[in-house]
Amino acid sequence: MSFSLLDLVFYAAALVTLATAVYAVGSRNIVRAVFALLGTFFGMAVLYGMLAADFVAVIQVLVYVGGILVLLLFAVMLTGNIETAPRSNRSAGLWLGALTGLALLALLVPLAIQAPWQKSGVGEFTQTTASIGSALLSNALLPFEVISIVLLGIVIGAVVIARHRQAEDTEAGK
C-alpha cells in the first residue's frame, strides 16, 4: 500500500468537493451555501485537471466560479429575507430526501465499482485545446451553432421575463 502524490491530490480534491457540497445542501443560511459552492466548483476543476481535461478545468473556473456563482449571489441578494428561508418541507421532506439519497447511493455506488467498464488505456498527455477547437468546427459544428442560437434566445428570454412591467406592478399592488 503506497500513496503516490497523484492519489493524495485526488483524495484531497474529492474531500473538499464533497464536504463543501454537503455544507451547501445542509446549511440554513443560503449565502453560506452559495459560498460553500465555491469550494465544490474549485474541487471539480482540480478533478477535471487530474483527468487531463485542462481546457474544461479552466472553463469550469471561468464560467462556474466567475459566472454562475455570481448569478446565484445576485439571486440571493435580490430576493431578500436570507436568514428565514427554512431548510425542510413541512411534512417529511427531510426523511424523504434522506431516503431517496440513500436509495440512489445503494443503487449506483455498487454499479460504479463493479460494472466492467470499457477502458482502452490512458495514452500520452496532450493539450486538449487544439483538438477541442478543431472538433467544434468539424464534427461538433451543428451543436456548436445550435447552442449559439440557444444562447441568443436565453438572453432575450431572461430580459423579457425579468423586465419590470409598470402596469403589472400597479395591478399587483392594489
Added chain:
Amino acid sequence: MIQVGLEHFLVVGTLLFALGVVCVIIRRNAVAILIGIELMLNASGLNLIAFSHYNDRAVEGSIFVLFIIVLAAAEAAVALALILAIKRRMKTIDLDRTNSLRG
C-alpha cells in the same frame, strides 16, 4: 487503498449527484433548489470526463462537458429571471407557497 482509477471518479460523481437530488427534495428556497441542480450537472460532467479520459483521452467527453457548462449557465440566467419575477408577483420564493395554480 488501491491506485486511483475510473471507479474512484465515478463514486465521487455518484455522491455529488445524490447530494444534488437530496438538495432539490429537502430545500424550499428556489435558489437552493437551483444549487442542487448545479450539483447534479457537475456530477454528470465529472462522469463524462472520467469515461473519456480512460478511453484513450477521447476529446468527445470534453466537448460534452463544455456544452453542459454552457447550458448550465443559460439555465442559471433564466432561473434568476424567473425567481425575480416570482418574487415580485408573490412576495416570496418559498416554493411551497407559490401554489396559486393549484385548484
